[in-house]
Amino acid sequence: MATPSAGLGLKPKHFRDAAACPAAGLWFEVHPENYLCDGGPRLAGLTAVREVHPLSLHGVGLSLAGDEPPDRAHLKALRRLADRFEPFLVSEHLAWSRRGGAYHPDLLPFPRTMSALVRITDNVDAMQTALGRRVLIENPSLYLDLRGHEMSEIEFLSELVRRTGCGLLLDVNNVFVSCANLGGDAEAYLDAVPAEAVGEIHLAGHERDARPRSPLLIDTHGAPVAPEVWALYRRLVHRIGSRPTLIERDDELPQFPKLMAERDIADAVLQSLAPHPDREIAHACAQ
Template identity: 55%
Template sequence: MIPKAQDARAIPAAIGIGMRTLHFDEIIATRPAIGWLEVHAENYLGGGPAPLRLDTIRQEYPLSLHGVGLSLGSAEGLADDHLRRLRTLIARTEPFLVSEHLSWSITGDAYLNDLLPLPYTEESLDIVVANVAKAQAALGRRLLVENPASYLRYRHSTIPEPDFLGELVRRSGCGLLCDVNNIFVTCGNLDLNAEAYLEALPAAAVGEIHIAGHSRVMRGSQSLVIDDHGSPVAPPVWDLYCRALKRFGLVPSLVEWDNNLPPLTQLLDEAWKAERAAPATVDCDACAA
């Protein structure tokens, strides 16, 4: 039972951008016409001036908290202190969305700061379901769980990733954050079909979409697609985004750009490109229904 469901579809669909510290002053000074802002929760769990910046932002824009450190896939469970700090931040900022990842990063008191992949097994599913349920109870919120960008596949995985996400939704009551760039990256690296992946997700659970840039590196004769959020959104990801909008409706969408950070105007151009893509690809009457 979810303590307090947050229905993302009740939020006016609009395009948001990831708010990075370098853009903070310009955003406050110019107040660009953007629907909402998203920040990485872990950057605001300490003290100092960062939470104060968030208070300022929160007065001007709806806010989404995107976690990268809860480690929903940890076999040893969730860190109570992290949950407590996240709950405090949620109370302070009243975000309209709170999201995390289908991944793990904590084992044996070490935080390995990346979104590490899980083997998709029944055991993993039980663990992630329990962890998501605990997080939702502790935070008093429905979480959106994001599909990860993956570079490897475990031999002993038995459940396709979108099916794993679907079962997680069914058993925990969480929603999904569909990162279409991550789908492109994962499918490119693991030789999967991105369109089929998208079709296999439970559409009604998707409450947010992420789009971002990626790069390619060569390893011998093979290339790997790297989810580096350091460039404009690539054409095939735009295509996948339009497919996602058709399937999921006008849910809030976010342009992520974390590395090689461009001028704010360029990031806003990407966001407005996404804004223009939406009406062209979606039957809005159907979305409103």
């Protein structure tokens, strides 16, 4: 298998197309929560894709930013899935969804405080220990201007990286959406990201909130990547170098070739990058 370059979020509808697609560097990502079953066609379909392409597991249900340790049974289930599919990346979100035994299936915000940092550091440690590997943590899209933050999102994430050794899954669309919604400078945000921590990049489409009198952008994953987000992406990878990049699409799912065409744009951006100095050094050392 070639080194993973640009990949696609994988839906069961596209299992056959994905397994048959020979594109070099193509990889796929799934939410592990959608594969926590005993058997059947869904696991079989993912197995067939995994036989030909690298896979990434992108969790949405660990509730790492909640004031309680991650669910042990869920960690065990993730470990079993990771042992079976041997993903090259495993990631989760800087968000919560569980409180008092009930799940609110979304990526919910929280005040970024020192005490939250201590709790979330423990939770990321617990995840990395249970899975026996480094994980990537993703910046979520934000819709609510909370009071009580003690640090910016990128300060919080950088400190989490420093304390746990985790990496970052940088979602460029989420940066764009959060900055548009809460007032922020997306370019400044991306420029402040510690390059060496970024292990994966996400790109997706957003849409304007359809609710009356709402000025918000929504990270719907239901549209092509916006031109502004492509521009931010180019700027980012020109600074930090090539990273596995994923096009996420969950809603209004197009035919596979159309998704591949969008994925190929990211692949072309990555191929166009001049060899990164770090990589040259690594190459020189290897010789």
